[in-house]
Amino acid sequence: MSSSLYIAPPKSRAAIREYATMIRRLLPGGDQPRLDIVRALEVHLTRLDERFEFSVLETWEMGENHALAHVNELRIEVRSDVxxxxxxxxxxxxxxxAHELGHLVLHADVRLSRRMPGAAVRPFEDPEWQAKCFVGELLIPKSWRALIRNPEEAATYLGVSKDAVITQLNAWQREGT
Incomplete structure (x- = not known):
């Protein structure tokens, strides 16, 4: 069961892949295997939508939060060490x-419902699951699958964790592709 406090409108992995592909197409360098997510957040997203804000805050300001997406304000805050x-x-x-960007892309202008305590949330309605899928689809795009010979090398090449590569490979396998 999800620990998410909210329920989002349902989105399949395939639908999330379309969002990630669209973002990659809009970003300079989006056609390269290793997406420069830092530059995307610092420079390019502001050019796509002038309302977007990206802030780096001190650890004491963020506390335990590594990063936060304020979807209604189109703002991402990230802890300085992250x-x-x-x-x-x-x-x-x-x-x-990329996870926080996923929240903005998938959940801005979307009405999230509060989950009743103890109620199960189906993965495709869980905003956290959706954002995690977005990370995989954005940073490990299916279009680059042919380049993935082994997860460790792919992780280094794409700038992600080995576990993320394995998760993507497993998801693609479940899809039958």
Whole structure:
């Protein structure tokens, strides 16, 4: 069962892939295997929508939160150590930034419902599951599948974690592709 407090309108992995593909097409360098997620958030998204804001905050300001998406305000806040890690190429930190972008892309202008305590949320209605899928589809696009010979090399090449590559490979296998 999901720990999410909210329920989002249902989205399949295939639908989420379309959103990620659209974002890649709009971004300079989106046709390259390793998407520069930091530059996308710092520079390019503001050019696509002037309302978008990206802020790096100190650890004491963010507390336990590595990053936050304020979907109604089109704003992402990231903890400084996570930002520094993403700039340095840390797969986990790059994925954190992409996760928050996923919330903005998938959940801005969407009405989320509050989940009743103890009620199950189907994965495709879980905003966290949707954002995780977005990360995989954005940073490990299916169009680059032929390049993935082994998960460890792919993780280094794409700038993500080995576990993320394995998760994507398993998802594609479940889809029968």
């Amino acid at each position: 930002y520094d890690g993403a700039v340095a190429g840390s797969g986990r930190d790059r994925m954190t930034l």
